[in-house]
Amino acid sequence: MTTQQATSPQESPVTVVGLGPMGIALAEALQKKGHPITVWNRTASRADELVAKGATRAETVAEAVSASPVAIMCLKDYETMYDVFGPATEELRGRALVNLNSGTPKEAHAAVAWAGEHGIGYLDGAIMVPPYLIGNPESVFLFSGSEEIFTEHRATLSAMGDPRFLGADASLAVLYNTALLGQMYATMNGFLHATALVASAGVSAEAFADLSVNWFLPTVVTSTLVAQSPAMDKADYPGEYGTMEMNLNALEHITRTCQEQGVHAQQPELMLNIAKEAIARGYGDKNYFAVFEVFKKALQAS
Numbered sequence: 001m002t003t004q005q006a007t008s009p010q011e012s013p014v015t016v017v018g019l020g021p022m023g024i025a026l027a028e029a030l031q032k033k034g035h036p037i038t039v040w041n042r043t044a045s046r047a048d049e050l051v052a053k054g055a056t057r058a059e060t061v062a063e064a065v066s067a068s069p070v071a072i073m074c075l076k077d078y079e080t081m082y083d084v085f086g087p088a089t090e091e092l093r094g095r096a097l098v099n100l101n102s103g104t105p106k107e108a109h110a111a112v113a114w115a116g117e118h119g120i121g122y123l124d125g126a127i128m129v130p131p132y133l134i135g136n137p138e139s140v141f142l143f144s145g146s147e148e149i150f151t152e153h154r155a156t157l158s159a160m161g162d163p164r165f166l167g168a169d170a171s172l173a174v175l176y177n178t179a180l181l182g183q184m185y186a187t188m189n190g191f192l193h194a195t196a197l198v199a200s201a202g203v204s205a206e207a208f209a210d211l212s213v214n215w216f217l218p219t220v221v222t223s224t225l226v227a228q229s230p231a232m233d234k235a236d237y238p239g240e241y242g243t244m245e246m247n248l249n250a251l252e253h254i255t256r257t258c259q260e261q262g263v264h265a266q267q268p269e270l271m272l273n274i275a276k277e278a279i280a281r282g283y284g285d286k287n288y289f290a291v292f293e294v295f296k297k298a299l300q301a302s
């Protein structure tokens with residue numbers, strides 16, 4: 001769908017709906033790049049500073065979306081989107097709506113259907129950085145769904161960071177987002193747990209961080225993961241340099257060491273149980289990356 005034509009990037013008006021910490025950061029970044037902006041927020045006073053810097057405060061969402069060819073929403077969740085934009089669907093018809101709320105793939109698909117029913121050009125997205133990094137050209141924003149809307153408004157989206165288009169399936173942005181968040185928590189917990197283990201012998205977090213982050217992550221983890229990813233796509237896990245059985249032994253040592261040192265052991269126990277499941281499923285002589293097959297199991301079953 002072609003939405004109302006934007007003018008040149010610097011002059012293209014943008015509407016921002018939702019002024020929590022993230023929405024304010026998005027509006028400020030757009031304003032700094034010279035976009036005239038119109039804003040709406042349930043709690044109107046949150047727009048005060050933006051208005052003082054030249055933004056227009058709309059009295060209603062309908063008025064806000066009418067002011068620009070593209071409206072960027074940054075609300076709490078998808079449910080809030082229907083409450084907020086429900087009364088403005090007529091004004092949105094033929095315009096572009098960019099959803100930067102966090103949500104699930106199912107919610108993203110439902111939003112595409114809702115937008116389609118109302119003739120709204122819809123693009124789903126996810127923000128991969130905290131508010132203080134918005135506007136930085138390296139800050140990644142993920143988008144999926146309508147490539148036409150993405151391309152048409154790319155210059156505007158670039159004012160907030162580095163926009164990446166993932167594909168026509170609108171759920172990809174939120175799926176990547178949650179996958180990367182899951183990786184972030186697992187990575188942070190890996191570091192936090194390892195640091196707790198050496199702290200049981202009086203080692204400071206600062207002393208351990210140098211070895212664990214500066215050396216271990218780039219030289220051991222990063223290079224291995226990138227090198228192994230093509231084999232993962234082929235489900236090819238040769239065990240000549242180390243088998244799942246060998247890794248089970250290592251995971252048992254970690255668990256026992258935690259118990260001996262009085263350190264929380266549930267995290268290594270969980271990894272131990274996953275490795276045991278991989279062995280039970282016939283991957284005992286394969287390398288550790290065969291755990292990927294265990295993780296994919298629920299996906300294949302659904």
Ligand SMILES: NC(=O)c1ccc[n+]([C@@H]2O[C@H](COP(=O)([O-])OP(=O)(O)OC[C@H]3O[C@@H](n4cnc5c(N)ncnc54)[C@H](OP(=O)(O)O)[C@@H]3O)[C@@H](O)[C@H]2O)c1
Nearest residue numbers: 018019020021022023042043074075076101102127130131
């Ligand atoms: N903050 C981050 O670091 C970060 C990073 C990446 C992605 N995100 C995502 O960005 C989105 C916004 O996050 P945020 O940090 O700015 O704060 P948030 O607390 O998730 O969202 C606040 C916004 O939602 C509005 N809102 C909540 N319930 C509403 C309702 N029933 N009706 C109308 N408006 C309602 C709030 O309005 P009021 O001001 O009136 O309460 C405010 O504008 C979320 O989906 C979040 O997951 C945030």
